[in-house]
Amino acid sequence: xxxxxxxxxxxxxxxxxxxxxxxxxxxxxxxxxxxxxxxxxxxxxxxxxxxxxxxxxxxxxxxxxxxxxxxxxxxxxxxxxxxxxxxxxxxxxxxxxxxxxxxxxxxxxx
Amino acid sequence: xxxxxxxxxxxxxxxxxxxxxxxxxxxxxxxxxxxxxxxxxxxxxxxxxxxxxxxxxxxxxxxxxxxxxxxxxxxxxxxxxxxxxxxxxxxxxxxxxxxxxxxxxxxxxxxxxxx
Numbered sequence: 001x002x003x004x005x006x007x008x009x010x011x012x013x014x015x016x017x018x019x020x021x022x023x024x025x026x027x028x029x030x031x032x033x034x035x036x037x038x039x040x041x042x043x044x045x046x047x048x049x050x051x052x053x054x055x056x057x058x059x060x061x062x063x064x065x066x067x068x069x070x071x072x073x074x075x076x077x078x079x080x081x082x083x084x085x086x087x088x089x090x091x092x093x094x095x096x097x098x099x100x101x102x103x104x105x106x107x108x109x110x
Numbered sequence: 111x112x113x114x115x116x117x118x119x120x121x122x123x124x125x126x127x128x129x130x131x132x133x134x135x136x137x138x139x140x141x142x143x144x145x146x147x148x149x150x151x152x153x154x155x156x157x158x159x160x161x162x163x164x165x166x167x168x169x170x171x172x173x174x175x176x177x178x179x180x181x182x183x184x185x186x187x188x189x190x191x192x193x194x195x196x197x198x199x200x201x202x203x204x205x206x207x208x209x210x211x212x213x214x215x216x217x218x219x220x221x222x223x224x225x
Contacts, residue, residue, distance in 0.1 A: 033213055041218060042200065042216045043200070045213045045214075045215065045216075088153065090153075090214070092211050098155070100153040101152060
């Protein structure tokens with residue numbers, strides 16, 4: 001969706017390094033999801049953010065939603081090869097319908 | 111835990127043929143969705159069903175029809191397949207939680223090629 005921009009489009013990091021990817025909306029979100037997709041597979045739900053300023057963590061992945069509810073970042077600490085894949089953000093604008101960004105492709109080099 | 115099950119996983123069609131993609135969920139979710147995923151385009155919503163008996167168009171509904179057969183099943187039909195409909199199709203479902211949004215759970219996708 002053009003309403004959501006994900007950056008950078010692709011990212012190559014060395015194993016053990018930290019990385020951050022971003023999802024920016026052109027208008028205020030009702031909520032935001034982060035999903036991970038491996039090539040040829042379905043989408044795996046990671047985290048959901050709904051409140052401005054909210055931050056959630058799961059294992060080495062932390063996602064934040066800014067106060068204005070227009071931008072989210074996803075940070076991976078000490079990346080591992082298992083973190084490689086495409087990260088998709090999905091924004092909820094109403095009626096629980098999602099508009100997706102085009103994804104951030106993450107490659108982790110051993 | 112089956113979650114969302116899509117069939118078939120792969121299919122090749124000739125232009126003009128018809129086909130129905132099947133989706134079933136076992137999570138007692140009210141809402142179900144069909145998306146297509148194309149390179150460089152991300153995921154786009156084709157149709158969704160907020161509850162049993164209701165369906166609504168999404169971003170790219172042309173060339174598709176849907177049926178919410180019951181609470182568990184939501185099918186997507188291509189009446190006359192076109193090469194532009196070559197894509198990966200994903201079905202998803204979600205519950206309803208008042209003012210709290212609920213995550214959508216996705217199937218593994220159907221890879222459809224139309225020659």
